[in-house]
Amino acid sequence: MEKVRVRFAPSPTGPLHIGGVRTALYNYLFAKKHGGDMLLRIEDTDSNRFVPGAEDYIVESLNWLGIKIDEGVGAGGDYGPYRQSERKDIYLQYVNQLLDAGLAYKAFDTPEELDAKRAEIENFQYDASTRAQMNNSLLLSESEVEAKIAAGEPYVVRIKLEPGENVVINDLIRGEVIINSSILDDKVLYKSSDGLPTYHLANIVDDHLMGITHVIRGEEWLPSAPLHVLLYKYLGWADTMPQFAHLPLLLKPQGNGKLSKRDGDKLGFPVFPLEWNDPKSGEKSSGYRESGYFPEAVVNFLALLGWNPGTEQEMFSMQELVDAFSLERVSKSGAKFDYEKGKWFNHNYLQLKSNEELASLFAKELEVKGISVDEAKLATIVGLVKERVNFVSELWEQTSFFFEAPTEYDEKTVKKRWKEDTPALMQDLISVLDAIEDFSSHNMEEIVKTWIAEKELNMGAVMNAFRLSVVGAPQGPHMFDIAAIVGKQEIIDRIKKAILNIK
């Protein structure tokens, strides 16, 4: 079997969105599963929609996620250039081939004329039934055409489709899809205005020239797949046409429609892998990376949206995904994006990180707050609370009391746990704590518990008031672990402060 070659071919019209990321991921998994190559091609044939920075953004995103590019933009290779805007001459050659073969023609209709036609005729379509009413080379003599072009009249090249043919697409996910060519229109393949082809032509030419074996793309391309099949045929490449797989779409969690770039942060979660600052509008959109997601979590989460291994395993490393992946197990229906599940994945990956690794990430956040803590100590603290959080950014609210004394005390808890005799009790606790030499968690616990037992005190009354004094709220890890880390003097100070300030 020939070597598998797949491509991810985004258009640099803005940041990559999460659906595009999944398409890239599935391409990558498929390629690696079969020992093949993953190419990155930039489809910048629409000069009007080009956005500066988008290409770098795409490369950086894939890099962050661990989707490695074997060939193409940012990686080089023997089939370049990999930017379509740099391949003008190549496309022109095939445009001419189609023109010469009578499989395409030049059309001079202006956008205004086309709009007028669409307004005039309901469901107007530029095809075999209407092209005779239009302004194109099929109706003009060669010299007339040349004269128009010489006069600088812009034109487009349209494919000349024959009606009544059933075009069969053998989709690896959907099976056989049959579409009649009569419903297709004479799509524009090339624009003289900028000398660039449209997606359809560029895509087929590049996939062919680059030896692409499998085209794995979003379902939005399914309706134009027959056009692509026909183009392979027109260009004489039917024998080596790649296989197609149209992926189900990622849908909005609520409401209707597919997830789109324009959703930005409106949905309450990022739709981009990395933060994006729009150079035109100045608008900033959040990214998964900046929101504190681990790339492994994003990859794992995305992989399972539309694909499943057929087993009950949910946690997958990239390598495990590669090993388990198959297009047969990609589902056919669109998947609503479930942000909650994404958080759960991040939670799980966070648990897998070492305390030291998390501490060093957390240290950066503390630095911003002007807090510097010994890394070993910080690792201990993180270890105590990490199972409570989904993100490193949530660590602060779980640990702030390790670094600063509470400034207020949770009202409900005060009402419930701070009774008339509590100040006296806390005063006694201070004496007990003050007398402890080895202020380790275990030793402290033994001494305090013995004291409680001997004095026949109420464990809950002591411990809850103790916690309220130190933490300010009814939460947090084991009380003696907290106390050992915070240290004797500070603990005593906090209890004193609580006695003075509560009520």
Place this chain on the structure above:
RNA sequence: GGUCCCUUCGUCUAUCGGUUAGGACGCCAGGUUUUCAUCCUGGAAAGAGGAGUUCGAUUCUCCUAGGGACUACCA
């Protein structure tokens, strides 16, 4: 409107004619705990509707309904 694709718990999904329709997220309850969280245990929760094929349909076929995509000199 037209064409195509799709349809199992709220969500992601398993099931490739015979199952008490399974798992996960989320939700609820109970347990553990000095608190909260974690954790453990349990629970509620699904085959869109209608025909047909079959001894037997969630599974195959058709119709209806619903959802989605496409319908640009955008990709």
